[in-house]
Amino acid sequence: MNRPKKSLNPNKLMYMVSAVDLQGCPPGTQPEIAIVGRSNAGKSTLINGIAGSKIAMTSSTPGKTRMLNFYSAPRYRLVDMPGYGFAARSGDEQVSWQEMIEPYLAARENLSGLIIVMDIRREWAREEENLIRWISPRQLPVIVALTKADKMSRGEALAKAKAIQRSSGVEHVMITSSLEKKGFIELEDMAFNVFIRDAEPSIDESQDDGSDDGETR
DSSP states (O other): OOOOOOOSSTTOOEEEEEESSGGGSOOSOSOEEEEEEBTTSOHHHHHHHHHTSOOSOOOSSTTOOOSEEEEEOSSOEEEEOOOBOOTTSOHHHHHHHHHHHHHHHHHOTTEEEEEEEEETTSOOOHHHHHHHHHHGGGTOOEEEEEEOGGGSOHHHHHHHHHHHHHHHOOSEEEEOBTTTTBSHHHHHHHHIIIIIGGGOHHHHHHHOOSSOOSSOO
């Protein structure tokens, strides 16, 4: 008996376009979630985990993402941003990073929230705190996604998540592991509920046909 294959990309995420400035970004017709974090935090791996397939390129060399990479789903986009804290970048590259990232975070009207990606073995640090303070005038919701949870026991991971929650003041702290393929469904559900549902009332109202819209994202 032939069984139907599971979708390799259950959330229908696909690469859309890359940009180096606001002018190169796609039209702001969908809510966007910015994926931010240190260069070695595992942002691209996190996107692949949410997608259920390898749509974002990963590298063993930190700092390979040098553009804003947009990934589209039916009702939202993920935006993979260049990592911060990569000391090997030249001064010109750091200026270019600021010119690319800061205008997007400050002025992108359809930006609905941030997922701050952190290696679970790290502590909440100045870089993350500065990012939270810098984005605070926009009052955007934030989720912290802890990666590489397979590097410690479940009890240690839960304790670390609570510690990050206390030190960051961020309500939603999620645990993921690409090796164990855990936490991505919960993270996507949390991001959709926190960032997207409240950001698209006009879309829901205009497309409401009386059917359940909760599964197509």
